[in-house]
Amino acid sequence: MTLALDVQGQVGALTVTARLTAGLEPLVLVGPNGAGKTSLLLLTLGALRPTRGMVTLHGDVLCDTARGLALPIEARRIGYVPQDFALFPHLDVLGNVLFGVPRSHPDRPLRAVELLARFDLTALARRRVGTLSGGERQRVALARALAAEPRALLLDEPLASLDVEARHEVRAALGETLRSLGIPAVIVTHDAQDAAALGCALVVLEHGQVTQSGTFEALGAAPATPFVRSLVARRG
Amino acid sequence: MSLLTRLALGLAAFALVLLILAPLVGIVAGTDVASLMTALQHPLVWPALTLSLLTTATSLALILLFGTPLAWLLSQRSGPGWRALEALMHMPVVLPPAVAGLGLLLAFGRDGWLSGVLYPRGASLSLTTAAVVLAQTFVAAPFYLQAATEAFRQLDPRLTLVAQTLGASPARRFFSVVLPVSRSALVGGAALSWARALGEFGATLIFAGSLSGRTQTLALAIYAALEADVRVAQALSLVLVAVSLAVLVVVRLQPRATAGP
Numbered sequence: 092m093t094l095a096l097d098v099q100g101q102v103g104a105l106t107v108t109a110r111l112t113a114g115l116e117p118l119v120l121v122g123p124n125g126a127g128k129t130s131l132l133l134l135t136l137g138a139l140r141p142t143r144g145m146v147t148l149h150g151d152v153l154c155d156t157a158r159g160l161a162l163p164i165e166a167r168r169i170g171y172v173p174q175d176f177a178l179f180p181h182l183d184v185l186g187n188v189l190f191g192v193p194r195s196h197p198d199r200p201l202r203a204v205e206l207l208a209r210f211d212l213t214a215l216a217r218r219r220v221g222t223l224s225g226g227e228r229q230r231v232a233l234a235r236a237l238a239a240e241p242r243a244l245l246l247d248e249p250l251a252s253l254d255v256e257a258r259h260e261v262r263a264a265l266g267e268t269l270r271s272l273g274i275p276a277v278i279v280t281h282d283a284q285d286a287a288a289l290g291c292a293l294v295v296l297e298h299g300q301v302t303q304s305g306t307f308e309a310l311g312a313a314p315a316t317p318f319v320r321s322l323v324a325r326r327g
Numbered sequence: 328m329s330l331l332t333r334l335a336l337g338l339a340a341f342a343l344v345l346l347i348l349a350p351l352v353g354i355v356a357g358t359d360v361a362s363l364m365t366a367l368q369h370p371l372v373w374p375a376l377t378l379s380l381l382t383t384a385t386s387l388a389l390i391l392l393f394g395t396p397l398a399w400l401l402s403q404r405s406g407p408g409w410r411a412l413e414a415l416m417h418m419p420v421v422l423p424p425a426v427a428g429l430g431l432l433l434a435f436g437r438d439g440w441l442s443g444v445l446y447p448r449g450a451s452l453s454l455t456t457a458a459v460v461l462a463q464t465f466v467a468a469p470f471y472l473q474a475a476t477e478a479f480r481q482l483d484p485r486l487t488l489v490a491q492t493l494g495a496s497p498a499r500r501f502f503s504v505v506l507p508v509s510r511s512a513l514v515g516g517a518a519l520s521w522a523r524a525l526g527e528f529g530a531t532l533i534f535a536g537s538l539s540g541r542t543q544t545l546a547l548a549i550y551a552a553l554e555a556d557v558r559v560a561q562a563l564s565l566v567l568v569a570v571s572l573a574v575l576v577v578v579r580l581q582p583r584a585t586a587g588p
Contacts, residue, residue, distance in 0.1 A: 138488055164491040171492040177485040181507040190503070191493045239493045 094135070094169075094243045094275040098144030098154075102130040107299040113243070113275035113292075117266065120279045121286045122296035123318060128279040129174070131296065132245045135277070136171055137164040148242055148275075170241030174248040176232035178220040184231050185216040191238030206234040225253040226261045233268065244269070244276040250285050262288045283325035295319055354564045366562035371555070374540040375548035375563070382456060382544060383524045386463035390471050390520050395513075398475035399501070402482075413476065417469045424466065424529025431462055431534040458535035459542050463524035470523055474516025478509035511581040522574040526567065 097110045107127035111118065120128050133139040135146055137154065140161065146154040148169070154161045179187050189203040196202050207213045210230040215223065220231060229249055236244060249265060250258050266289045269276040280286050286293055287307050294304040295318065303315040307326065314320040328336075366372070401413050419427060434441050435458070437451035452458045482505060490500045506513070528546040535542040537551060545563055552560035 136488070136492060138491075164488070165494045165496070167492070168494070169492060171489055173485045173489060177483060177489050179486060179490075179504060179508070181510070190490070190495075193494060235489075235493070241492075 092149055092273070092275060093147075094149075094277070095147045096131070096135055096144070098131075098134050098141040098146060100130060100134045100139050100141045100144075102127065102139065102299075105130070105299045107131055107134065107296075109294075109296065109301050111294050111301065111304070113277050115270075115273065115275065116292055117269045117276045117278055117290040118292045118294060119286045119290040120277055120294050120296055121283075121322065122281065124281060126296045127299040128281075128296055129247055130299075132171070132247055132277065132279060135245060136169055137161060137167055168239070168242045170236030170239060170244040172229075172232045172236050172244070172246040172249055175252055176228050178228055178231055178235070180219075180221060183217050183219055184212055184223070187220060187231055188212075188234045188238050191235040193239060203238065206238055210234045224257070226257045229253070229261060229265075233265075237272070241274065243274050244272065246276065246278045248279055248281070250280065250282065258285075265289065283322045286322070287326045295322070351568060354561060354568055358558075358561055358565060362558060363562050363565065366556070366558045367566075369552070369556065369559040369562075371539065371543075371548050371552050371559060372563060375543050375545045376566070378456070378459070378540065378543065379525060379545040382459045382463060383521055385460045386467060386524045387517060387521050389460070389464050390468045391517060394468055394471045395475060395506075398472050399479055399505070401472075401476045402479035416472055419466050420469045424527075425533060427466060428462065428530035428533025431458070431465060431530060435461060436534070453534055454536045454538065454542060456535075456541055459531055459544060462530040462534050463527045466527055466530055467520040467524035471513075471516040471520040474512050474519065475509070478512030478516075479505065482508060515578045515581040518574045518577045522571055525570060 092115055094113045095111075099106065099108045101107075105125075105127050107130050109131050111120075120131065122128050130139060134141050141154060141156055143156045144154075145152065145156070148167070152158075152160060152162075153167050153169075179190060182190065185203060185207065188206050189199060192199045192202045204213075204216075207216055210233060212227070212230055212234060215227060215231075220228060223231065229252075232249075246269075250262055253261055262285060269278070269289070278289055280289070291306050292304070293307060293310060295302050295310070295316070297316060297318055303310060303319050307323065310319055311323040311326075314323055397416070401409060401416075422430075432453055433439050435445075435452045436442070437449065437453065439451075442448050442451065446452075452461060486504050486508060487500050490504045495503065525544075526546055527544070528550070531542065531544060532547060532550075537543045537547040539548075539551075543551065545567060549560045549563045549567075552563060
């Protein structure tokens with residue numbers, strides 16, 4: 092069960108190059124703002140076309156520039172939780188989750204209700220998403236992404252829009268949830284403490300390049316760049 | 328601010344307020360319910376009212392049907408050709424109505440350049456109800472087009488991207504995400520378009536004429552009524568004022584942005 096990337100992409104003036112593999116342990120992609128973290132997620136999803144390289148999921152090729160192959164986004168079955176969650180503002184909580192349940196599913200409402208219960212959203216089912224707290228919105232976004240039964244999950248700054256107090260709680264819960272899914276998960280963050288709490292595997296991206304990867308301890312033992320040094324120091 | 332400045336400012340502002348409200352007061356004042364009811368029974372009124380409702384409903388349907396896909400295309404493309412096309416699509420707003428009427432005549436009339444292309448040479452749309460619909464569509468479409476293009480442009484692209492990762496087809500993304508999220512702006516634009524179509528006068532008069540029951544809409548009936556009985560013209564105007572006011576309320580009540588949570 093792995094998501095493997097070996098891609099290069101051009102986003103404006105920035106060239107993003109990365110080679111990484113995410114297994115069942117959540118992989119944390121960390122780096123300063125503008126390092127190309129979100130772009131790397133978009134390259135994986137297929138929303139950006141790599142200039143060269145390959146993306147495979149559980150051995151299936153999703154994209155291979157050498158063969159001119161690129162599976163459309165909707166066929167990749169990769170769940171995506173964008174920054175600020177991009178919940179559908181015209182739907183309530185149940186509607187958002189239901190949107191993700193495949194139309195071929197034998198009992199769509201039941202599946203949605205199960206997901207609501209799993210993420211402790213049952214009481215909020217009929218609430219408009221605009222009235223939810225940051226933590227609640229994050230859970231809706233996760234439930235919606237999982238409703239489609241994805242084979243991998245990408246999360247972009249899932250903790251950035253939460254206040255400090257909620258963050259502590261949600262951080263631990265999110266890490267646990269992601270470990271329990273049984274699919275590869277990649278989480279983008281610029282925050283050292285989030286990175287430390289969420290995963291043991293870290294990949295540091297700077298100026299579009301992977302500068303170091305490994306556990307926090309390994310990074311701390313021999314920081315390769317000033318950013319990594321400050322990242323380890325900020326962990327506290 | 329000195330007293331004199333404040334006085335001058337107040338007077339200037341009041342002048343325009345007076346200019347805009349005075350005609351409305353003129354139409355509303357001096358009409359009582361009884362004379363309004365009598366005036367509305369004039370033979371000019373009913374055919375014009377039904378014709379206006381029929382033609383504006385048709386032109387609005389055409390504008391929504393063809394304008395929505397065009398607005399989507401315009402919002403998603405950014406080349407200079409598309410920019411130029413978008414600007415051209417707004418021409419009817421600034422074009423004098425008489426010029427619009429003449430243009431329609433020279434395109435769709437008996438000797439129009441499309442005669443023999445769209446329909447047999449010698450046939451003509453002018454002086455038919457279809458001509459009324461065409462004139463209304465021509466002058467009113469830009470209002471909806473502009474509102475819809477702008478709404479689609481402001482749509483958070485991540486909404487459709489997320490829908491796509493959830494396996495949604497292009498049609499489902501458009502009908503279940505794009506349209507409902509842009510709904511308020513689309514309703515506002517449609518209301519403005521409809522109001523413009525309802526008030527259409529110049530282009531209709533030149534291209535479709537003013538034949539009772541066939542091409543004589545409310546706006547044209549007011550003009551015709553002025554020669555017969557000014558109270559009938561006033562009653563018809565009152566109907567249009569009420570409708571315009573309702574449209575204004577609808578447009579004003581729509582939230583301005585298509586903001587997410």
